[in-house]
Amino acid sequence: MEKVVEVRSVCKSYGSSQVINNCSFEIRSGEIYGLLGVNGAGKTTLMKMILGLQRLDGGSIYVLGKEADGGRKYLSDIGSMIEMPVFYEHLNAEELLSMHLALMEKKADIPEVLALVGLGGAGKKPVSQYSLGMKQRLGIARAIIHRPRLLILDEPLNGLDPIAITEMRELMRKLSAAGISILLSSHIVGEIRHTADRIGILSGGYIRQEFAVEETAAQYGEGFEDYVVCVMAGNDSEGAALKRGGM
Numbered sequence: 401m402e403k404v405v406e407v408r409s410v411c412k413s414y415g416s417s418q419v420i421n422n423c424s425f426e427i428r429s430g431e432i433y434g435l436l437g438v439n440g441a442g443k444t445t446l447m448k449m450i451l452g453l454q455r456l457d458g459g460s461i462y463v464l465g466k467e468a469d470g471g472r473k474y475l476s477d478i479g480s481m482i483e484m485p486v487f488y489e490h491l492n493a494e495e496l497l498s499m500h501l502a503l504m505e506k507k508a509d510i511p512e513v514l515a516l517v518g519l520g521g522a523g524k525k526p527v528s529q530y531s532l533g534m535k536q537r538l539g540i541a542r543a544i545i546h547r548p549r550l551l552i553l554d555e556p557l558n559g560l561d562p563i564a565i566t567e568m569r570e571l572m573r574k575l576s577a578a579g580i581s582i583l584l585s586s587h588i589v590g591e592i593r594h595t596a597d598r599i600g601i602l603s604g605g606y607i608r609q610e611f612a613v614e615e616t617a618a619q620y621g622e623g624f625e626d627y628v629v630c631v632m633a634g635n636d637s638e639g640a641a642l643k644r645g646g647m
């Protein structure tokens with residue numbers, strides 16, 4: 401199976417504080433990989449390194465077979481939304497997406513993509529008049545409009561209402577079915593378990609546990625979320641005891 405992202409033995413410190421410590425994982429072609437970790441676990445840092453926006457102290461990262469360098473050509477194969485999307489708010493969505501397409505040297509049907517993320521009819525409104533959820537939707541539109549092969553979405557469900565969350569999940573599934581690989585982060589187990597195919601739990605600076613969601617959810621039954629929270633907190637053995645038929 402083709403590997404879309406390969407993170408190998410990556411280390412990263414900010415000053416004397418080591419955030420990522422010998423971290424390795426892979427994302428397979430066409431899958432939705434959920435990166436789960438508590439606040440400050442290093443999810444955003446890892447995503448920025450994959451995008452070539454942060455320097456690694458050690459190890460290596462390959463995306464679509466190329467070393468992560470953040471160059472323009474490299475970025476046109478990736479769509480991303482890191483933390484809260486930032487826009488020139490005096491412009492409207494159509495103008496912003498058109499600038500983005502020019503930068504990526506791609507063409508697309510802007511009203512169609514706006515409709516896809518639930519912003520049909522809002523394309524001519526300045527972004528300064530958008531609600532938080534509308535900005536989040538526009539961030540997703542910007543991440544997908546140039547038809548990337550890999551999507552990196554850092555907590556993309558933040559600020560969305562329950563209906564929008566359901567719509568976004570469906571959109572991610574649809575993009576995944578169309579062959580786009582997705583890396584998704586969250587600190588909320590329930591948010592990610594219904595979207596991701598596999599989950600990697602980032603704790604202590606590395607992927608402490610990694611599993612196929614369906615399989616592990618079946619093994620743990622009602623204890624699944626408690627198990628995941630234990631691992632997120634670094635308590636592997638306490639988590640493992642929650643397995644069906646465990647102690």
Ligand SMILES: Nc1ncnc2c1ncn2[C@@H]1O[C@H](COP(=O)(O)OP(=O)(O)OP(=O)(O)O)[C@@H](O)[C@H]1O
Binds near residue numbers: 438587
């Ligand atoms: N540019 C920076 N300079 C110094 N420290 C930083 C920097 N960016 C992040 N950190 C620190 O690195 C750690 C990991 O931060 P990061 O933003 O990657 O975590 P996260 O998992 O995305 O958290 P959250 O769920 O709150 O978004 C935190 O302790 C944070 O304070």
Ligand SMILES: [Mg+2]
Binds near residue numbers: 445
């Ligand atoms: Mg973060």
